[in-house]
Amino acid sequence: LAKTTQPISMDSYEGQEVNITCSHNNIATNDYITWYQQFPSQGPRFIIQGYKTKVTNEVASLFIPADRKSSTLSLPRVSLSDTAVYYCLVTLSGTYKYIFGTGTRLKVLA
Amino acid sequence: DVKVTQSSRYLVKRTGEKVFLECVQDMDHENMFWYRQDPGLGLRLIYFSYDVKMKEKGDIPEGYSVSREKKERFSLILESASTNQTSMYLCASSSPGQKRNEQFFGPGTRLTVL
Numbered sequence: 001l002a003k004t005t006q007p008i009s010m011d012s013y014e015g016q017e018v019n020i021t022c023s024h025n026n027i028a029t030n031d032y033i034t035w036y037q038q039f040p041s042q043g044p045r046f047i048i049q050g051y052k053t054k055v056t057n058e059v060a061s062l063f064i065p066a067d068r069k070s071s072t073l074s075l076p077r078v079s080l081s082d083t084a085v086y087y088c089l090v091t092l093s094g095t096y097k098y099i100f101g102t103g104t105r106l107k108v109l110a
Numbered sequence: 111d112v113k114v115t116q117s118s119r120y121l122v123k124r125t126g127e128k129v130f131l132e133c134v135q136d137m138d139h140e141n142m143f144w145y146r147q148d149p150g151l152g153l154r155l156i157y158f159s160y161d162v163k164m165k166e167k168g169d170i171p172e173g174y175s176v177s178r179e180k181k182e183r184f185s186l187i188l189e190s191a192s193t194n195q196t197s198m199y200l201c202a203s204s205s206p207g208q209k210r211n212e213q214f215f216g217p218g219t220r221l222t223v224l
Binding site: 034041046096102 | 145151152166200202208210211212213214217
């Protein structure tokens with residue numbers, strides 16, 4: 001059964017690129033990886049999803065290497081408002097299995 | 111603006127009480143979810159519904175049941191609340207297919223069971 005692991009916390013400075021990795025063993029070719037952002041007292045908010053190689057949208061990029069043992073959320077040029085907890089989600093294709101990671105607390109410093 | 115609303119932000123109940131948590135979405139989504147969120151454990155899926163009157167167990171369904179009589183409403187029921195059910199409960203909804211992972215979450219209900 002797939003399991004996801006994330007670093008507990010990370011610090012960064014404004015303007016830097018931040019990469020947060022999610023390790024997930026035993027995921028299949030069509031299993032999706034999704035990332036969410038959560039601020040205090042709010043529900044998580046969707047950032048990006050993909051199932052292979054690289055996906056980019058207006059706020060982030062998602063990299064999934066060929067071995068699919070991990071995925072990386074990349075946030076370009078973070079600002080103080082990016083301070084939040086970031087969760088990865090693995091969705092097993094053809095099932096109703098949704099497996100969230102334990103979250104990475106990102107703190108952006110001035 | 112799309113919205114998922116939950117009936118209460120904070121709830122305090124006593125052990126053994128029957129507890130109802132309500133969730134309503136206005137996006138006409140087929141999928142609805144109930145998660146609980148605990149420190150160090152992330153979000154864990156309790157139940158999932160992909161259509162009216164349809165439900166699937168998640169990873170931790172024990173002690174919970176759900177009801178989906180209308181498309182926009184998904185209720186989580188704690189039949190007999192226990193202290194280990196003290197947690198943050200999050201409801202979410204999504205469209206089917208590839209969009210199912212783009213879940214829209216409510217603000218959460220923090221339940222304390224005394």
